[in-house]
Amino acid sequence: MNLNYLDFEQPIADLEGKIEELQLVGSDNDLNIGDEIAKLREKNTKLTESIYSNLTPWQVVKVARHPQRPYTADYISRIFTDFDELHGDRHFGDDKAIIGGVARLDGKPVMVIGEEKGRSVNDKVYRNFGMPKPEGYRKALRLMEMAERFKMPIITLIDTPGAYPGIDSEERGISEAIAQNLAVMSRLRTPIICTVIGEGSSGGALAIGVGDQLNMLQYSTYFVISPEGCANIIWKTVEKAPLAAEAMGVTSTVLEELGIVDETIPEPLGGAHRDLDLMADRLRQRLSAQVDEFSKVDMDTLIEKRYQRLMSYGN
Amino acid sequence: MSWLDKIVPSMSRSNNDRGNSKVPEGLWKKCVKCSAVLYRPELERNLDVCPKCDHHMRIGARKRLDIFLDQDGRQELGAEIEPIDRLKFKDVKKYKDRLLDAQKKTGEKDALVAMSGSLNGMPIVAVAFEFSFHGGSMGYVVGEKFTRAATLALNENIPLVCFPATGGARMQEALISLMQMAKTSAVIERLKQQGTPYLSIMTDPVYGGVSASLALLGDINAAEPGARVGFAGPAIIEQTIRQKLPKGFQRSEFLLDHGAIDMIIPRAEMRERIGSLLSKFTNKPAA
Numbered sequence: 186m187n188l189n190y191l192d193f194e195q196p197i198a199d200l201e202g203k204i205e206e207l208q209l210v211g212s213d214n215d216l217n218i219g220d221e222i223a224k225l226r227e228k229n230t231k232l233t234e235s236i237y238s239n240l241t242p243w244q245v246v247k248v249a250r251h252p253q254r255p256y257t258a259d260y261i262s263r264i265f266t267d268f269d270e271l272h273g274d275r276h277f278g279d280d281k282a283i284i285g286g287v288a289r290l291d292g293k294p295v296m297v298i299g300e301e302k303g304r305s306v307n308d309k310v311y312r313n314f315g316m317p318k319p320e321g322y323r324k325a326l327r328l329m330e331m332a333e334r335f336k337m338p339i340i341t342l343i344d345t346p347g348a349y350p351g352i353d354s355e356e357r358g359i360s361e362a363i364a365q366n367l368a369v370m371s372r373l374r375t376p377i378i379c380t381v382i383g384e385g386s387s388g389g390a391l392a393i394g395v396g397d398q399l400n401m402l403q404y405s406t407y408f409v410i411s412p413e414g415c416a417n418i419i420w421k422t423v424e425k426a427p428l429a430a431e432a433m434g435v436t437s438t439v440l441e442e443l444g445i446v447d448e449t450i451p452e453p454l455g456g457a458h459r460d461l462d463l464m465a466d467r468l469r470q471r472l473s474a475q476v477d478e479f480s481k482v483d484m485d486t487l488i489e490k491r492y493q494r495l496m497s498y499g500n
Numbered sequence: 501m502s503w504l505d506k507i508v509p510s511m512s513r514s515n516n517d518r519g520n521s522k523v524p525e526g527l528w529k530k531c532v533k534c535s536a537v538l539y540r541p542e543l544e545r546n547l548d549v550c551p552k553c554d555h556h557m558r559i560g561a562r563k564r565l566d567i568f569l570d571q572d573g574r575q576e577l578g579a580e581i582e583p584i585d586r587l588k589f590k591d592v593k594k595y596k597d598r599l600l601d602a603q604k605k606t607g608e609k610d611a612l613v614a615m616s617g618s619l620n621g622m623p624i625v626a627v628a629f630e631f632s633f634h635g636g637s638m639g640y641v642v643g644e645k646f647t648r649a650a651t652l653a654l655n656e657n658i659p660l661v662c663f664p665a666t667g668g669a670r671m672q673e674a675l676i677s678l679m680q681m682a683k684t685s686a687v688i689e690r691l692k693q694q695g696t697p698y699l700s701i702m703t704d705p706v707y708g709g710v711s712a713s714l715a716l717l718g719d720i721n722a723a724e725p726g727a728r729v730g731f732a733g734p735a736i737i738e739q740t741i742r743q744k745l746p747k748g749f750q751r752s753e754f755l756l757d758h759g760a761i762d763m764i765i766p767r768a769e770m771r772e773r774i775g776s777l778l779s780k781f782t783n784k785p786a787a
Contacts, residue, residue: 315575336688348732349740350731351732352738352741352745352746355730355749358716358760362716363712364681364714364715367713368685368686368688368717371682371685371686372686372690388678388709392712395682395686407675407676408675408678409673409675410669419591432590433671433674433675435674443676445675446585492690495686496647496683496686497678499673500642500644
């Protein structure tokens with residue numbers, strides 16, 4: 186089994202393997218097998234298209250959590266220029282699970298804030314696997330209030346398995362930190378554009394997710410409780426997570442129908458990790474267009490629209 | 501109710517019917533904390549607080565508002581709002597059927613009761629969670645009813661008092677439940693900007709999405725003695741960190757000690773203490 190591919194992608198992995206073998210043979214021999222390779226590539230594209238046109242919600246969750254899935258740091262370096270990272274909540278510490286700072290988006294100053302899971306094992310530990318503690322959300326709030334003062338649109342990138350469930354998190358008021366962000370984000374006088382890039386898990390995701398626009402990348406996922414958590418509660422086993430994912434409607438398709446998500450940004454064939462530069466470029470274009478669009482709106486109108494949108498949830 | 505055990509495993513499930521007078525249990529009731537056998541009429545006179553050990557037993561939303569508001573001039577708000585199964589959620593049982601069961605069991609349409617009324621003659625809006633309805637979980641109805649009650653308080657510029665008792669967001673309404681956190685927080689922020697007092701008095705238990713939104717956004721956050729309040733349930737935390745939790749973790753006293761709440765208010769003093777606070781916030785003479 187090729188670990189770079191998910192279980193349901195193994196037929197693709199097998200074909201890739203064959204192509205690689207042929208390429209090796211090709212370089213060793215004079216035999217012209219270019220035609221054969223081209224055919225296999227075409228077949229592979231069709232196979233990937235057919236697998237990806239029919240993903241179950243649980244398979245989408247797996248793509249959203251793919252070990253090679255692009256993270257916040259990958260997007261920041263590709264989408265923005267002149268990024269100055271800003272640290273600390275000014276009260277307790279600097280939470281590495283949330284990256285934030287000022288940058289330029291197509292030349293315009295913006296505040297960018299995102300949850301970061303970390304790539305290597307060491308990096309994951311350093312980033313606490315993308316699970317912020319209260320100081321992370323308070324840092325985010327500090328930066329967002331700063332963005333309001335300097336009239337910078339706010340771009341948030343959501344990707345977290347959830348706020349950190351730990352003793353220290355509770356002691357320092359994780360609930361209050363999340364709640365405060367929800368309250369203040371509802372009224373900040375600057376455009377706020379939120380995008381789920383991977384996994385949007387519950388309050389820990391929403392805490393940087395209140396704004397004027399909610400985007401989801403095509404194979405990202407957003408839920409009130411993880412499918413495993415839901416399965417564990419209802420069926421008493423995480424094995425039923427695929428059923429829970431189905432029941433809760435965790436994909437952008439369902440969430441757009443419910444009027445919660447505004448736009449789904451298409452991913453490259455086989456997921457964002459197959460072509461990070463293409464994905465980053467698409468995301469940059471959409472964010473840039475949305476910043477332009479919301480910057481034209483009169484501020485009182487923007488805030489009232491944001492409020493009415495919040496009030497309409499579930500109606 | 502089984503999902504709640506995961507969140508608050510040590511919680512005694514036998515308590516769920518307290519305050520529900522439709523379940524005849526005889527004239528005597530045993531305190532779950534000190535095991536004292538209590539004479540029910542006396543217990544009720546004591547507002548369902550154990551006279552022996554001061555354990556604050558769980559009470560229903562209507563009873564909560566009944567012992568809090570003045571007798572005259574009460575009006576229920578948003579009683580017509582019905583739950584909607586937008587996702588047609590089904591697990592081992594249909595969500596629709598779970599709702600019907602909960603409605604039959606509690607006589608409520610959903611997990612929040614809202615009323616306008618007065619406290620010592622001061623007009624206020626008060627809302628209380630019905631914990632025995634689906635663990636007091638917040639879905640569309642709870643969020644919407646809270647928001648309408650808060651909007652009335654905002655428009656009339658009269659104080660809002662909330663008594664949360666909940667396991668958190670309702671997973672059967674998935675993201676709609678999550679978004680109720682943003683919705684309720686937004687209306688509370690408007691109260692705050694306007695200078696209309698909002699008091700959150702947490703009662704056992706308050707967890708998850710409600711804790712991380714409306715419950716901890718009060719101008720005053722307070723709790724009844726011994727109430728459990730937290731974001732993640734003890735079982736989840738123990739699983740994550742693989743350590744035993746300290747004694748008294750997530751109890752009101754722990755919260756007070758860590759600066760999360762302003763005060764602990766015993767049930768018997770609720771009217772007096774809140775009346776005293778609100779009269780100062782609204783610049784009215786002392787009662």
